[in-house]
Amino acid sequence: MIMPDEPLPFIPSPEDEHQIIEPVEFDFGLRRRTFMQLVATGLAIAVAPWPTDAQEQKQQRRPDKSGGNNAPKSVWERIHIGKDGVVTVLTGKVEIGQGARGEFTQAAAEELRVPTEQIQVLMSDTGLVPNDGLTAGSGSTPRTVPAIRQAAAAAREALLELASKRWGVERTSVELSGGKITHTVTKRTFTFGELAQGEELPKTLEQATPSTAALTAVSDWKVMGTALPRPNARDIVTGTHRYSSDIKRADMLHGKVLRAPSYGAKLISVDVAPAKAMKDVIVVQDGSFTGVVAPTTARAQEALDAIAKTAKWDESPHPSSKEMYDHLRAHAAEAVPKNEFAEELAAAKKTLRATYHAAYIQHAPMETRAAVAEWKGDQLTVWTGTQNPFGNRSELAKALRIPESKVRVITPDTGGGFGGKHTGEAAIEAARLAQAAGKPVSLKWTRAEEFIWAYFRPAAVSDAEATLDAEGRLTSWHFITLNAGPSALETPYRSGKKLARSINCAPPPLRPGSYRALASTANNFARESFMDELAAAAGADPLEFRLAHLPSGRLRDVLEEAAKRFKWSERVKSKKKDIGLGLACGTEKGSYVAACVEVEIDRKQGKMIPRHVCEVFDCGPIINPDNLRAQVEGGIIMGLGGALREGMEFQNGRMLNASFSAYEVPRFRDLPELDLHMLKRTDVASAGAGETPIIVIAPAIGNAVFHATGVRLRELPLTLPEKMPS
Amino acid sequence: MDQSISFTLNGKPLTVATDPSRPLLEVLREDLDLTGTKYGCGESQCGACTVLVDGVAVRSCVRTVGSVTGKKITTIEGLSADGKLHPVQEAFLAEKAYQCGFCIPGMIMGLVGALQQKPVPGDAELLSGMHGHICRCCGYPNLVKAIRRAAAQARK
DSSP: OOOOOOOOOOOOOGGGTTOOOOOOOOOOSSOHHHHHHHHHHHTSOOOOOOOSOSSSOOOOOOOOOOSSSOOOSSGGGTEEEOTTSOEEEEESOOOSSSOHHHHHHHHHHHHHTOOGGGEEEEESBTTTSOOOOOSOTTOIIIIIHHHHHHHHHHHHHHHHHHHHHHHTOOGGGEEEETTEEEETTTOOEEEHHHHTSSSHHHHHHHHOOTTSSOOOOGGGOSSTTSOOOOTTHHHHHTTOOOOGGGOOOTTOEEEEEOOOSSTTOEEEEOOOHHHHTSTTOEEEEETTEEEEEESSHHHHHHHHHHHHTTOEEEOOOOOOGGGHHHHHHHTBSSOOOOOOOHHHHHHOSEEEEEEEEEOOBOOOOSSOSEEEEEEETTEEEEEEOOSOHHHHHHHHHHHHTOOGGGEEEEOOSOSOOTTOOOOOHHHHHHHHHHHHHTSOEEEEOOHHHHHHHSOBBOOEEEEEEEEEOTTSOEEEEEEEEESSOSTTOSOOSOOSEEEEEEEOBSSOSSOBOOOTTTTHHHHHHHHHHHHHHHHHHTTOOHHHHHHHHOOSSHHHHHHHHHHHHHTHHHHTTSOOTTEEEEEEEEEETTEEEEEEEEEEEETTTTEEEEEEEEEEEEOSSOSOHHHHHHHHHHHHHHHHHHHHTOOOOEETTEESOOSTTTSOOOOGGGOOEEEEEEOOOOSSOOOOOSSGGGTTHHHHHHHHHHHHHSOOOOEESOOOOSSOOO | OOEEEEEEETTEEEEEEEOTTSBHHHIIIIISOOTTSOOSOSSSSSOTTEEEETTEEEETTSSBGGGGTTOEEEOGGGTSBTTBOOHHHHHHHHTTOOSSOTTHHHHHHHHHHHHTSSSOOOHHHHHHHGGGOOOTTOOHHHHHHHHHHHHHHHHO
C-alpha cells in the first residue's frame, strides 16, 4: 500500500487563479466547537474502505489523498495496470462535454504504446483519484494531459524493466508496442496482464515517479493527433450513461428546497405543519434552510408548495438590471485611477474615450445542478455534476461539519458547465436532506432555480481612453474594467504608454462566478470594439490599424490568416447595403484567435443576423482534431448568444427571464456559415481550446454593425437602436 | 389520488399505480428507472424530454401520465433492439454529434419522430422542426450533419 504523505499546503494551479468561486454559506445548527475538533482530526489521512460502486468501473481501491492540488508523486496514483491487462488512468478532472475523457485515453495510449480499447479513464471520484484541481481555465490539455503522459511514460519504462528482469535479458533488447512487450532476440512476449500477475508490478509503479521518462515527440505521435471518438459515445446515444441526475440508489427519496422570493430575503417564519401532515413527507428545518423529502418529486413539490404559502420573508432593496451599470460604478471596491498620461493627452492629435457594458449572463447548462447524497454511518457519498469535485468535498465537509476524509464526491460525466458548476450548493442541500431522512436523497434543481440561484458571468463596465498621434499611432492606452475580472485585461497592441486595471465591485448586484473564458468575453469586447473606433478615428482600415500595432507572433499570425481566408481586404472595399464586415482578435489561456464576420442588418425586425464567421485558432499541437473543431464551433455559437440576446433581467430582487422561453440561447436557426481553420503548430505546447474561441465573436459582430450602419454598439447583448440612420 | 394507468412502454404492456397528474417524464424516470429521457426545462422549450407517443414526438415534461392511458410510448431505451442501434443513433455516432450529451436522447427521439412521417420531410423542414431542441454546448454543426445523414438514410 501507499504510505500516506504529510499534508501539503494548497498550491493553486494556474487554471485556478482567475476562477471566481463564491460558495453559498450554509448555517446548519451544529456547534462550532465540534466542527473545529472534527477539522483537527480530519487532517490525519484516512485509509477507509469505500463502497465499491464508484463509477462502476473495475479498478483497485486506493486511499484518498487529501491536501489539494498536489501532483501525484507515484505512477501508481495515476495509472493502474490490472491483472486482466486493462490500464486504468486516474484523474480528478471531470468530463463535462469538452472531450477530456478521449484526450486522456489518447495521452496514456500514446506513451504506453497500447491500443486505446485497453485503456479506461476513471475520472473525478475523490475517493479514488488524485486531485487535479478544478476542471476550468482550459487546464486539462496543458496540464493534465502532460501529467498523464509522464506517468504513462514512466509506467512504460517500468514494464520494460520488469520484463527484462523476468527474462534475465538486457533492458535494451526489450521493446514495447501494440500493448505487448517483446524480447527482440527470442521473440518471446509478455502481455500487460501477464506482467501484472503477482505484486511486483504494483510495487514497481508505486516506486516509479512520473517525471523521469522521455515523452513521445509530436512528430512521432500515433494516437495523439487522431480523431478518437469519445470512449463512451455509445452510452450517450443510447441514453444509458447515468448523469448525476440519473443516479438511483436503493430506497432513494426526492428532495426540494424552499427558496426565497427575492435576492437577500430573510426567512421570518414558516409553518411546516401542512407538509408534515402529508403522507410519506419528511420536513427538514435547520437554521435558514428548509427542505422537504418525499418518495416522488411531484409529492415533494406538493409539500413544498404547501409550506411556501405560509412563509413570511423580510425582503431587502436590490438594484434592478436597468440601473445596474450605475450601481457598479457607484460600488467600485477601490478608487478608480485617473488617466495620468498627461503628456500624451496634451500632445495627442486625437483622443478617444468610450465606455462599454456587458450584462450578467447565465451558463444555463442542459443538466441543472443535481446531486444524490447517501450516508452510511458517518460516511457521506455524493454524486454530483460539478467542475470541482475536490472543492465540493471541502464545501460539504465545512457545511456538514465533518472531516473531509468522511466525504466522497463522485462526478459522473456531466451535462454541461461552461464555468458555471464550480460550487457545491446542490450537493450540500442533498446531503443535509439525506442526513435528516436517513435515506439517500436525489435533488435536482429546476430550470428556474438554476437561472435564479446559480451564479452568473459578472456584468462589466469598461472605460477605455486612448490617444493617437498625427500618423495614427497609439501613444497611450488607458483601460479600466469594473466587476468583470482580470482575464484578457492587458492589450496585446503596441502603445507608447499603457495602463490596464481590473476593479471589483462590492457588493455586486448578483452572485458572480466563472464563465467560458471568464472576463475575457467582456474585456475583449471592449478592447476590440475600441480598437475599431480608433481605426475609424485614424481613418484606417480596421485590419491595417491592428496590424500596425501588433508585433509579429502567434496573434498576428491568426489575424492575418483569418483576413486572408475571409478575403477581408477585397470584400471590405465593395460595400453592400445593410451588410457589414467586422473582425476581432485576442489571446487567452495560451491560445490565439481571430475572426472575420459578415452580418446582415434586418431593419424591419431590428435584428442583426451573422451570416458568415471565419475563425482561425492556434492552440499548438492538436490532440484530437474532431474534438477541437467541436469545441471551437461550440464556443463561436455560444458566443452568438452572449453577443445578440443573452442578458439577465431583474427587478426588486426577482429574475424576470428565468426560463428558456424568456432567456433565448442559441438554437439551430442561429447557425451561420462557419469557416474554421486551425493553425497546426508543433513548435509549442498544446493549450486548451474550450474557451478562447468565444472571445472574438461579440466584438467582431459589433464592428460589423458599425461597418454596415455607422452605428457603434457598446453594450452586450448588442441591440440596434429604435431609430436607425438610413 | 393514485390510479391505475395502463399503456404500452417500449413494446411491453404496463400498468402503473400513481397520481395521474404527474408528468410522464417523472414517472418514466423515477418509477420506471428509464433515465435516458432528461429534464431540461419543464416547459417544453428544450426538447431534452422528448419521447414518442403513438409514434409522434412529444415533450414528456408537459404531458401527464394520465393522458397516455392506452397509448404506445417509446423512449430512447426502446429504440435499439438486440444491441443493434437505430439508424438515427448510428448517424449521431458517425458524426460525433454530442458534446456533454445531455440533449442527445431527446434530439434523437425528436428526429426519429420526424422521420416516421410519410413521405420523409426535406432537410430544411426537418431542421426547422428541430428548432425546439436546445444543445447548450452549441454543437449544432455536427448535429446538422447527423440530421442530414439520418434523413438521407431514411429516404433510401
